[in-house]
Amino acid sequence: MVDTSPLRPAGATRRRSLRSQILIAGLVAAVGAFSAVMVMPDANAAASTLGAAAQQSGRYFGTAIAASRLGDATYTSIAGREFDMVTAENEMKPDALQPQRGQFNFSSGDQIYNWATQRGMKVRGHTLAWHAQQPGWMQSLSGSSLRQAMIDHINGVMAHYRGKLAAWDVVNEAFNEDGSRRSSNLQSTGNDWIEVAFRTARAADPSVKLCYNDYNIENWSYGKTQGVYNLVRDFKSRGVPIDCVGLQTHFTGGSSLPGNFQQTLSSFAALGVDVALTEVDVTNSSTTQYAGLTQACVNVPRCIGITVWGVRDSDSWRAGENPLLFDRSGNKKAAYTSVLNVLNSAGPTPSSPAPSGGSGSPSPSVPSGQAGRILGAQSGRCVDVPNASQNNGTRVSLYDCNGQANQQWTLTASRQLTVYGNRCLDAAGSGNGAAVQIYSCNGQANQQWNVNTNGTITGVQSGRCLDVWGTANGQQIQIYDCHGQANQRFSLT
Numbered sequence: 322m323v324d325t326s327p328l329r330p331a332g333a334t335r336r337r338s339l340r341s342q343i344l345i346a347g348l349v350a351a352v353g354a355f356s357a358v359m360v361m362p363d364a365n366a367a368a369s370t371l372g373a374a375a376q377q378s379g380r381y382f383g384t385a386i387a388a389s390r391l392g393d394a395t396y397t398s399i400a401g402r403e404f405d406m407v408t409a410e411n412e413m414k415p416d417a418l419q420p421q422r423g424q425f426n427f428s429s430g431d432q433i434y435n436w437a438t439q440r441g442m443k444v445r446g447h448t449l450a451w452h453a454q455q456p457g458w459m460q461s462l463s464g465s466s467l468r469q470a471m472i473d474h475i476n477g478v479m480a481h482y483r484g485k486l487a488a489w490d491v492v493n494e495a496f497n498e499d500g501s502r503r504s505s506n507l508q509s510t511g512n513d514w515i516e517v518a519f520r521t522a523r524a525a526d527p528s529v530k531l532c533y534n535d536y537n538i539e540n541w542s543y544g545k546t547q548g549v550y551n552l553v554r555d556f557k558s559r560g561v562p563i564d565c566v567g568l569q570t571h572f573t574g575g576s577s578l579p580g581n582f583q584q585t586l587s588s589f590a591a592l593g594v595d596v597a598l599t600e601v602d603v604t605n606s607s608t609t610q611y612a613g614l615t616q617a618c619v620n621v622p623r624c625i626g627i628t629v630w631g632v633r634d635s636d637s638w639r640a641g642e643n644p645l646l647f648d649r650s651g652n653k654k655a656a657y658t659s660v661l662n663v664l665n666s667a668g669p670t671p672s673s674p675a676p677s678g679g680s681g682s683p684s685p686s687v688p689s690g691q692a693g694r695i696l697g698a699q700s701g702r703c704v705d706v707p708n709a710s711q712n713n714g715t716r717v718s719l720y721d722c723n724g725q726a727n728q729q730w731t732l733t734a735s736r737q738l739t740v741y742g743n744r745c746l747d748a749a750g751s752g753n754g755a756a757v758q759i760y761s762c763n764g765q766a767n768q769q770w771n772v773n774t775n776g777t778i779t780g781v782q783s784g785r786c787l788d789v790w791g792t793a794n795g796q797q798i799q800i801y802d803c804h805g806q807a808n809q810r811f812s813l814t
Contacts, residue, residue, distance in 0.1 A: 368665055370403045371404060371646075379806050381443065382626065382627050382628075383626060383628035384400055384407065384628060386407050386408070388432045395633075398651075401442075407443070408445045408447050408599070409430055409446075409447060410631075415448075415450075415451065415474060417429060418477075422456075422458045441753075445489070445490070446482060446529075449479075449489055450471055450491060452494065452503060465510070467506060467507065468510040472521050475521045476525050482526070483526045486529050488597075489530070489532065491532060492534070493534045495515055496548045499544040500549075502548075520562060533549065533563060533567065534567035534569065539578075540581060540582070540585065541579070550592075553566060553589065564791045566594055566597075567596075568598055571600060572603045573642060577610060587621050597625050597627070598626070602630045603644050606655070606656040608656045611646070612660065615663040619667040622807075630645075633648065633650075693814045694722055694730065697792070698776060698810035700793075704718075704787075705718055705720035705728050706740060706759055707720075711759075714758050715759050717746070718794075718796055718797045719789055719791075719795065719798070720795070730813065732770075732813060736769040743761065748783060752783075753799075757800060769782070775810070776810030776812065777811075780800055785800040785802055786800065788808060
């Protein structure tokens, strides 16, 4: 049964983080002038950390980080070793980022962001619009003044972090337990406030994933779950930008892992959004519940990752219940092993169709000289040069297919993908997240691509795949470790 009362007091500290990598065992030297082979990791090799284990199936495993604990060597050692996604526990909430109207303070948020990115970790933003932890000046507003303050806050925060974060929890906890809207000061500005928040966020940063986040939405038959589901379904039907749903997954008191949890994840995913477990903690670290929630995630292809809400039991907002994977001394608990085992058994791709080329490495499939559009399997949109620019360094992105010259690509005999006849698809670097742009053709390896039978397009220089984080117009293309999910599959048609 899901508890019908809120899982925590208003303002209690908690929160979340989105996605990852597959380990690349190596890039085998090219055979002849035009062949490159990627070697994938041994499917039977067990990873020894949570982040690495999750990466094997294209997911992430994250944690919430508090800036005040970054001076604790045990804390940072565990966090840096085990996790590959970070959510700021409180440092990116409205009261922390805009304590006075119009005066933003990003110091603590940036401290966490810098700590994480310096270690190769991604960061989720949490949270832009929420009834709790508003600064005092915002709590004193109402009506159109509060609506404008919300818009200004979203624009100010997202301008600072534009292009830097994996995702934002745009709106947090807007529903009652029966599935109706929570009676908050934001709700009092008008029933469309959530839509306004998401549209504002998309305009502020077209590249970041936009998420709705809530607790007690794990049980498919529960009223609150259905309320959120109906919101997401409505948004998708009307083109309101939403990319993901975060299920906080706080299991405590009367709330435990429901038998239909996987059905809940699959049902949200079927609407065309990613799902993520964003603030996981479990009373007394039940091994069966931890293993069960992890298994449900790996069984659903669009469940992109799991975040536990804290590192050690002593760091938890529920410290008295010992709900995390490491004890107060930093030792791994039995629940840790149960989660790691599930992640290691997930296989190289999460329940998605097997590559058509069999179990071996991807192989080029498209003959040279073929021209056409590069169509994203997940989005149904085309790889596009924005504004038909021919300037070197213009970053390519997704856009509705229109048949114009800025969406027409030719695969040459030298494995370049050209547009306008003299500009090449070009990787601005070889690491994860490197931008994909157009540049004057120069014959270098960062402009050579393999169009593979499994739907991926891999860079000869990097061995990494063309990758896009979202499905909306303007979502920018990058390269990332290959994992075979739909956001890395394209067709040259």
